Amino acid sequence: MINVLFVCLGNICRSPMAEGLFKKLVADKGLNNQISTDSAGTASYHLGHQPDKRMVSTAAGHGIKLNHMARQFSKADFNEFDYIVVMDESNYNNVMKLIPTKSNAKVIYMRSYDDYVLGVKEVPDPYYGTMEDFQTCYYILESCCRNFLKEIIESIGINNTSSNS
Numbered sequence: 001m002i003n004v005l006f007v008c009l010g011n012i013c014r015s016p017m018a019e020g021l022f023k024k025l026v027a028d029k030g031l032n033n034q035i036s037t038d039s040a041g042t043a044s045y046h047l048g049h050q051p052d053k054r055m056v057s058t059a060a061g062h063g064i065k066l067n068h069m070a071r072q073f074s075k076a077d078f079n080e081f082d083y084i085v086v087m088d089e090s091n092y093n094n095v096m097k098l099i100p101t102k103s104n105a106k107v108i109y110m111r112s113y114d115d116y117v118l119g120v121k122e123v124p125d126p127y128y129g130t131m132e133d134f135q136t137c138y139y140i141l142e143s144c145c146r147n148f149l150k151e152i153i154e155s156i157g158i159n160n161t162s163s164n165s
């Protein structure tokens with residue numbers, strides 16, 4: 001089993017969207033029993049909250065139902081996850097502050113999988129933005145999630161039988 005964790009600040013906008021999107025891509029490939037996906041936030045502002053309504057409606061517009069309760073990233077996550085995928089530099093720094101001396105988890109930037117905007121590190125935070133910013137966020141995440149899943153499949157030689165996406 002490959003365990004993937006998406007991390008943002010509040011765990012109500014970017015990372016639950018990435019989680020929902022990635023879960024759908026994984027399910028479409030028939031890989032539910034080989035890849036598990038979760039999300040977390042580095043801050044505790046929204047613990048237990050459902051994703052932001054604006055992200056829920058953006059996701060719904062793309063046929064994705066978000067179902068996650070916000071939780072805070074913790075040191076224990078380094079033992080649970082193979083990939084910890086962060087949205088921006090502050091997420092990266094907050095995650096790295098907690099990294100144990102020995103950890104096999106790969107901490108990576110989501111946008112390292114974006115093939116359109118090379119050199120851009122961050123998935124912009126839409127929280128204080130417009131509905132258009134939420135839509136842009138979705139498209140960035142979709143492109144990154146597709147490339148990320150492709151890389152996982154190639155790196156571990158998963159035999160994906162279904163290929164409708």
Ligand code: 4NP
Pocket residue numbers: 008009010011012013014015041045125126127
């Ligand atoms: P997220 O967005 O990190 O993508 O979930 C935010 C959500 C809440 C806040 C900031 C960013 N906040 O300041 O409450």
